[in-house]
Amino acid sequence: MRESVGLLGTGRMGTAIGRRLLAAGVGLTVWNRTPARTEPLVADGAVAAATPAALAACEVVFVAVSASADLLAVLDGPEGLLARPDGLRVVVDCSTVSAAASARARQLAADAGVGFVAAPVSGNPAVVAAGRACFVASAPAAQFAVAEPLLGRIGRAAVRVGDGEQSRxxxxxxxxxxxxxxxxxxxxxxxxxxxxxxxxxxxxxxxxxxxxxxxxxxxxxxxxxxxxxxxxxxxxxxxxxxxxxxxxxxxxxxxxxxxxxxxxxxxxxxxxxxxxxxxxxxxxxxxxxxxxxxx
Amino acid sequence: MRESVGLLGTGRMGTAIGRRLLAAGVGLTVWNRTPARTEPLVADGAVAAATPAALAACEVVFVAVSASADLLAVLDGPEGLLARPDGLRVVVDCSTVSAAASARARQLAADAGVGFVAAPVSGNPAVVAAGRACFVASAPAAQFAVAEPLLGRIGRAAVRVGDGEQSRxxxxxxxxxxxxxxxxxxxxxxxxxxxxxxxxxxxxxxxxxxxxxxxxxxxxxxxxxxxxxxxxxxxxxxxxxxxxxxxxxxxxxxxxxxxxxxxxxxxxxxxxxxxxxxxxxxxxxxxxxxxxxxx
Structure with a gap:
């Protein structure tokens, strides 16, 4: 069975991440605030969803949005990913956000019984596309273990440096x-x-x-x-x-x-x-x- | 015809340089102040000489001694390399010496009609032995051109940065x-x-x-x-x-x-x-x- 993976945010970074996952044969469901921006990934085989909440059946969901407020917006609220976390085990946040926003997101996930891996990326979208990106992650070991195989398919290395917000x-x-x-x-x-x-x-x-x-x-x-x-x-x-x-x-x-x-x-x-x-x-x-x- | 190359100084660095040259099939004549220290290279196929002057028939002579005074001692005087520079085109100094000693050596060589390439090495003898050393050289372009093919067999790169003492x-x-x-x-x-x-x-x-x-x-x-x-x-x-x-x-x-x-x-x-x-x-x-x- 193919992994069921979600991706919230299909800007330049999100699209590069999504392409690497599709190329590795991962089954991918995607959402973006501006729906047209999911089209390149859909053309490559991804399925587009209407709301973040629709990705809650995926085991792992990546987030690649552009600002702190966007991270909280896609997780929280009635249409947010965490509203009904059916099958969702871990959220992996590759966005560049503040430590405060990241800590708040981690708390929201914990309240919903979902793990949260902070995984900023070293490398721009071109580096990600070339498979040369390196992720620095922080999360409890068991949550990182769920995300690590996927991070290893996107980039060339993922290193866990701590349990909490240390990766920022x-x-x-x-x-x-x-x-x-x-x-x-x-x-x-x-x-x-x-x-x-x-x-x-x-x-x-x-x-x-x-x-x-x-x-x-x-x-x-x-x-x-x-x-x-x-x-x-x-x-x-x-x-x-x-x-x-x-x-x-x-x-x-x-x-x-x-x-x-x-x-x-x-x-x-x-x-x-x-x-x-x-x-x-x-x-x-x-x-x-x-x-x-x-x- | 095999190149005729000389090496003055067979301490740890000199021996590592000599081994790389022998492994590349270069004909090597060596000298050391303490003659017994040439034995490992002789065992590998080098010929030992009794005085620095005896290497003056080689086209290129490498110097790898441990101090400024030693550099001048092997070049100067009646038994020095530059006494009768028969066939000698270029001295390549890989020693770590002062800029003043290097400039003096360059002048002595010029007076004898011989080129002088200052080529300190980045890397210890183990790095040289592994072929991973990098040379930074300074000399007029024509003199560097004589040394470059040999430097490229010893290490992985040789970069010329200027005409004179810039490599120091x-x-x-x-x-x-x-x-x-x-x-x-x-x-x-x-x-x-x-x-x-x-x-x-x-x-x-x-x-x-x-x-x-x-x-x-x-x-x-x-x-x-x-x-x-x-x-x-x-x-x-x-x-x-x-x-x-x-x-x-x-x-x-x-x-x-x-x-x-x-x-x-x-x-x-x-x-x-x-x-x-x-x-x-x-x-x-x-x-x-x-x-x-x-x-």
Whole structure:
């Protein structure tokens, strides 16, 4: 028998997730607030439902909506998924929502006798489509165990980091780490370049070493060219630093280098680079180093 | 015809380089200050020579000695490689030496009509033995072109970053980047852990994402266990920060995050962790965060 899986939200991320499930042979029922947006998945074999409540017979339902309020809206109320949770065991939320909304959703699910796995995704819809996404999940082990085989068919890995809302914090930690990495890369690239090294060759070398990551290799052409076309804006990076450092304040964890990076991100936004790519950190560093401005 | 290649210095790194060349079918002549240390390579098919000067008939000679003075000693003087450079086209120095010694060696070679490629290696002898080493080279393009095919048989990549001594600076940039990466990892790991995430699962997730590097994945077991057994000591990391930040001062490049990391490395050494692993940065961060000390 094919698994009976539901999907609430068929925007770019939801559609990418749904396609991976259909490709794996999973039986999929989908719903979206704007019904026309379910059409690509229906063309691939999914069944469209009229209300979230209609998915309550599925054993697992994925949620991929765009905001905190949308998450609560699809779960709660007379037409919500949790109204009559007939057969539903676990809700897997892949949306990017606040910890408060996630905790509220977890409580609503618990009240209905349903499990809740917070599973934000590392990777954009193109990464998900390529099967390269990585999920960071938090939920009690038994609930994660229900979701894990499906997460493993969507992406290449799913790691459970805790019982509750830890996955949201871990996603922020990931983005703090990314921001510091970009600033460190900006500093050493400026030093190598001012010392006479070829910028592109330097980045190519760094990408080949043990400290090289896919991110460094993927962004080397843009950084070599000084291209600030946004992939992730400086302003969005600041939002994650605001949230991540607030979480660190709450947990009483000092963040020396992340805190300084926060202010350097602020300096890039102060110079008017908020809507440019987060490689703006290099633009500011290059200017402070007396190098020709990138781009 | 087999290439005629020489190797001066058969310590751990030199032996690993020589083995890769022999395995690639290269004809190899070797010399070492302590002759007995050439025996493993001779057993594998190399020919031992009595003096550095005896290698001057080779087209390319690699140098892998342990200090600046040793580099000049093998090149200079009546028994030195450059005394009668019969057939010798290029010296490729894979030693870790000062920029001043490297520049002096380059001048000695030029005076003898021989090319000089500075090619420090990213990777320890075990990495070289596995064929995973990466070389960062600087030399005029024509000289690099002579060395490149051989470097490509020893390691997996050789990148030319400039005409002169830039490769030394790039190696320092690599180590500054590593140091900042370790501090950033220490901060986000402490935050994730204090927020209730499992440390090992958090690191496993980070290693799978686009910001994950081989270094993060290789060191995850040690960091998860709080194991400070030295792979690269905190004191050696400080030495590279001393040199790297002095170079940045010379080139007038501000290093905000690297400068702060320098002081945090100093704080770890001040607490008595100089001879422990550079993961000492996490030990200090854990203490400042009120977490149980690692290990």
């Amino acid at each position: 914090l871990v996603k922020l930690c990931h983005n703090l780490y990314l921001g510091v990495l970009v600033q460190a890369l900006a500093e050493v690239t400026a030093l190598a370049e001012k010392g006479g090294a070829d910028r592109e060759a330097f980045l190519r070398f760094l990408g080949e070493t043990v400290v090289g990551s896919p991110w460094v290799r993927d962004r080397t052409p843009a950084l070599a060219a000084g291209d600030l076309t946004p992939t992730f804006t400086t302003a969005l990076l600041r939002k994650d630093f605001d949230l991540g450092l607030a979480a660190a304040r709450e947990h009483e964890v000092p963040m020396a280098v992340a805190g300084l990076t926060h202010q350097l991100v602020q300096a890039a936004i102060g110079r008017g680079l908020g809507e440019r790519d987060l490689l703006s950190l290099f633009a500011v560093q290059a200017q402070a180093s007396g190098l020709a401005p990138p781009g | 600076l790039v190696k320092l940039c690599h180590n500054l980047y590593l140091g900042v990466l370790v501090q950033a990892l220490a901060e986000v790991t402490a935050l994730a852990e204090k927020g209730g995430a499992d440390r090992e699962a958090f690191l496993r997730f980070l290693g799978e994402t686009v910001v994950g590097s081989p270094w993060v994945r290789d060191r995850t077991p040690a960091l998860a266990a709080g194991d400070l057994t030295p792979t690269f000591t905190t004191a050696l990391l400080r030495k590279d920060f001393d040199l790297g930040l002095a170079a940045a001062r010379e080139h007038e490049v501000p290093m905000a995050v690297a400068g702060l990391t320098h002081q945090l490395v100093q704080a770890a050494i001040g607490r008595g962790l100089g001879e422990r692993d550079l993961l000492s940065l996490f030990a200090v961060q854990a203490q400042a965060s009120g977490l149980a000390p690692p290990g």
